[in-house]
Amino acid sequence: MMRRSALSSRLERYLQLTEDERDALDWAERREVRVPAGMVLMEQGGGVDTLFVVQQGWLHSSTNLKSGGRQILRFHYPGDLIGTSSIAWAQAANTLTAVSDCIVSELSKVNLGRIFKAQPRLAGLLYAMAAAENVAMADRLASIGRTDAIERLATLLLDILARLRVTAGGVIESFDLPLTQKDIGDAVGLTKVHVNRTLGEMERRGMIERSGRRIRIVNEAELIAFTGFVDRYATVATDWLPQPTALAA
Amino acid sequence: MMRRSALSSRLERYLQLTEDERDALDWAERREVRVPAGMVLMEQGGGVDTLFVVQQGWLHSSTNLKSGGRQILRFHYPGDLIGTSSIAWAQAANTLTAVSDCIVSELSKVNLGRIFKAQPRLAGLLYAMAAAENVAMADRLASIGRTDAIERLATLLLDILARLRVTAGGVIESFDLPLTQKDIGDAVGLTKVHVNRTLGEMERRGMIERSGRRIRIVNEAELIAFTGFVDRYATVATDWLPQPTALAA
DNA sequence: CGCCTGTTTGAGAAGACTCAAAACGGGTGG
DNA sequence: CCACCCGTTTTGAGTCTTCTCAAACAGGCG
Numbered sequence: 001m002m003r004r005s006a007l008s009s010r011l012e013r014y015l016q017l018t019e020d021e022r023d024a025l026d027w028a029e030r031r032e033v034r035v036p037a038g039m040v041l042m043e044q045g046g047g048v049d050t051l052f053v054v055q056q057g058w059l060h061s062s063t064n065l066k067s068g069g070r071q072i073l074r075f076h077y078p079g080d081l082i083g084t085s086s087i088a089w090a091q092a093a094n095t096l097t098a099v100s101d102c103i104v105s106e107l108s109k110v111n112l113g114r115i116f117k118a119q120p121r122l123a124g125l126l127y128a129m130a131a132a133e134n135v136a137m138a139d140r141l142a143s144i145g146r147t148d149a150i151e152r153l154a155t156l157l158l159d160i161l162a163r164l165r166v167t168a169g170g171v172i173e174s175f176d177l178p179l180t181q182k183d184i185g186d187a188v189g190l191t192k193v194h195v196n197r198t199l200g201e202m203e204r205r206g207m208i209e210r211s212g213r214r215i216r217i218v219n220e221a222e223l224i225a226f227t228g229f230v231d232r233y234a235t236v237a238t239d240w241l242p243q244p245t246a247l248a249a
Numbered sequence: 250m251m252r253r254s255a256l257s258s259r260l261e262r263y264l265q266l267t268e269d270e271r272d273a274l275d276w277a278e279r280r281e282v283r284v285p286a287g288m289v290l291m292e293q294g295g296g297v298d299t300l301f302v303v304q305q306g307w308l309h310s311s312t313n314l315k316s317g318g319r320q321i322l323r324f325h326y327p328g329d330l331i332g333t334s335s336i337a338w339a340q341a342a343n344t345l346t347a348v349s350d351c352i353v354s355e356l357s358k359v360n361l362g363r364i365f366k367a368q369p370r371l372a373g374l375l376y377a378m379a380a381a382e383n384v385a386m387a388d389r390l391a392s393i394g395r396t397d398a399i400e401r402l403a404t405l406l407l408d409i410l411a412r413l414r415v416t417a418g419g420v421i422e423s424f425d426l427p428l429t430q431k432d433i434g435d436a437v438g439l440t441k442v443h444v445n446r447t448l449g450e451m452e453r454r455g456m457i458e459r460s461g462r463r464i465r466i467v468n469e470a471e472l473i474a475f476t477g478f479v480d481r482y483a484t485v486a487t488d489w490l491p492q493p494t495a496l497a498a
Numbered sequence: 499c500g501c502c503t504g505t506t507t508g509a510g511a512a513g514a515c516t517c518a519a520a521a522c523g524g525g526t527g528g
Numbered sequence: 529c530c531a532c533c534c535g536t537t538t539t540g541a542g543t544c545t546t547c548t549c550a551a552a553c554a555g556g557c558g
Contacts, residue, residue, distance in 0.1 A: 049489075063391045066477040067400075071391035087380040088485045094387060109489035116373045117491035120366040127365070127372070130379040131336040137386040138343060142312045142320035145393045145438030148513075151316075180536065189394030194514055196538060212523090228315040236337045240298075240358035242366035397545075429504060443546055445506060461555095499558100506553070513546080521538070528531085 005029050005105065007053045010079030011125055013166075014236045018244045024119050028111035029053055033104050037178065041083075041096040041104065048086035050106045054078050057102030061094045062186065072187035074137070075099070077163050081107070081126070100178050124241040136232045143227075144189045149198040151227055152188040154207065157217060158229040166233070174209075174216035254278050254354065256302045259328030260374055262415075263485045267493045273368050277360035278302055284351040286427065290332075291345040297335035299355045303327050306351030310343045311435065321436035323386070324348070326412050330356070330375070349427050373490040385481045392476075393438045398447040400476055401437040403456065406466060407478045415482070423458075423465035 008025045011017060017025075032055065035041050042048060044064060054076050061082065062072045073094060076082045085093035087109060116123040143155045164175055177184075181199070182192040190198070202208050207223060209216040217223055257274045260266060266274075281304065284290050291297060293313060303325050310331065311321045322343060325331045334342035336358060365372040392404045413424055426433075430448070431441040439447070451457050456472060458465045466472055 061387075063387060065391060065395055067396065069395040071387075071394045073387045073390055084380045085384050086486075087489070088377045088384070088481075090486055093384045093481075109486075113373060113489045113491045116376070117369040120369060120372065123369065123372045123376070124362060124365045127376050127379060128337045130376060130383065131333045134379065134383055134386060135334050135337070135342045137383060137390065138310075138312060138320075138322045141322055141386065141390055141393065142314060144390065145320045146314055146318040147316065181538095182536085191515060192537085193516080193539095196536095197514095200538080232337075232342075237335075237339055237358075240336070240362045242362045430506095431504080440547055441505085442507095442548080446546095449506085501557085503556090504554085506551105508551085509549090511546105511548075513544105515544070516542085517540105519538105519540085522536080524534095524536105526531100526533080528529105 005053060006055045006078040015238045021119050021122050024115055028115055029105040029107050031106045035098040035102040037098050037100050039098050042092050044092055044095040046092050047090060048092045050108045051081055051083045052104040053107055054080045055103040055105055057100040059096055059098045059102055061096050063094045070186045078167050119245055121241045121244045128236050132232050132236055149190055149194060153198055154223050155227045155229055156188050162231045174214055177213050177215055254302055255304045255327040264487045270368050270371050273364055277364055278354040278356050281352055281354045284347040286347050286349050288347050291341050293341055293344040295341050296339060297341045299357045300330055300332045301353040302356055303329045304352040304354055306349040308345055308347045308351055310345050312343045319435045327416050368494055370490045370493045377485050381481050381485055398439055398443060402447055403472050404476045404478055405437050411480045423463055426462045426464055
């Protein structure tokens with residue numbers, strides 16, 4: 001009755017879902033919302049009682065600091081379950097902004113609770129993905145805390161590339177970055193000026209090529225070796241999950 | 250039959266658990282392990298199929314970078330469920346090291362799966378805590394990415410203090426930091442030398458007082474205002490959770 | 499008492515930041 | 529179709545924070 005949700009496709013990468021499970025997911029999602037690029041979907045500190053599933057496009061979550069600065073925390077792509085801070089609080093912990101034109105669908109907290117009750121295997125899978133999210137966050141922490149500008153940017157580019165590939169399917173080598181250098185800086189903890197110089201330096205060293213906002217990674221394997229980048233989304237363990245509910249059917 | 254787990258006490262802060270829920274938790278934990286200060290409980294890259302519940306003492310999780318550096322990702326206190334990266338992978342994503350003498354108990358992935366199946370409300374609560382963990386991580390990212398040495402250290406101290414208070418109960422004002430300045434630096438992304446100078450500077454400014462490794466925060470309210478610190482563990486929303494299973498009983 | 503680890507201090511170097519201005523590019527209105 | 533305008537990118541010069549290297553100092557333990 002409804003278009004298949006990007007969330008079920010995402011979960012299906014890790015596990016063959018039952019019909020019941022798919023239905024439970026698709027049923028839980030309501031009200032698709034179009035979010036044009038640049039629009040704020042959820043504001044830090046605002047009240048929330050719903051999560052969102054990204055169906056199309058990408059967004060980022062960010063925090064604003066008292067000191068005036070901004071930190072971009074994470075980019076979100078189709079299949080991601082976002083706004084999860086509303087699971088733990090009634091106020092949004094951070095701001096969600098559309099990077100490109102997006103379509104997201106709402107998934108209310110209460111419906112999530114129903115899924116947890118009726119589909120324990122899905123609950124476990126969602127928990128595993130939250131754990132993966134945590135580790136991805138830890139990677140970024142290590143990148144920003146302990147590496148220099150070049151390595152931070154290289155890691156960011158590899159991360160974005162890996163995530164875009166999931167959606168795009170094929171092997172992409174170059175991609176459009178609809179981010180300003182200010183945005184990039186806010187993501188990796190650098191000034192826009194220094195981002196600019198560093199990108200220039202990376203180009204000079206032959207690590208990347210640029211034309212406008214299109215970026216090509218010249219030698220990906222080499223860059224991965226250089227940064228030690230690990231794609232945390234490639235696989236997720238599912239061996240421990242309970243049996244699906246409707247096994248009898 | 251078994252000592253009440255620190256995990257159920259933790260969850261009980263947010264929600265009154267049923268007998269069944271408490272039993273399910275306590276039953277799932279096996280084999281208490283004593284971990285002396287400094288010992289590595291789990292090594293990055295090593296195989297794992299179990300989580301741990303911290304019962305006593307504290308630990309930290311860290312990553313080692315190719316470049317030789319180390320990033321301490323998070324400190325763990327009684328009631329924390331740790332090693333959660335094993336939920337998503339068979340290999341540990343990071344290293345767990347005891348900061349003080351600890352007691353932890355094992356909670357196998359499979360038993361976690363059983364809890365998810367039998368006690369959906371607990372599953373939801375664990376998911377909420379993972380979401381809270383994510384936001385706490387985001388806070389650290391913003392701190393390290395966008396603030397200077399003094400603010401980073403101030404935030405770290407406030408964070409540790411807030412977490413210690415939960416365990417200690419009463420109002421603590423000063424506390425022992427069983428961390429070397431190297432450790433502190435690895436946590437906030439600074440060199441040990443710079444940590445030393447910055448702590449000195451903070452003392453000179455009257456923000457903290459030190460004697461040995463004991464630290465006293467002189468004016469906590471002021472420091473909280475200065476850093477914009479938020480304790481993410483104070484409350485967790487529970488309104489969306491499904492009803493407990495054994496409601497009929 | 500000496501050793502070892504961790505802390506403190508010094509001096510110089512490097513990376514990243516600020517302020518400022520110029521160049522670029524895409525979009526709008528004349 | 530062109531001129532203008534705005535946000536973004538690029539470049540320059542100088543400063544500041546943090547790092548590196550190095551050595552002295554302190555404290556606990558065998």
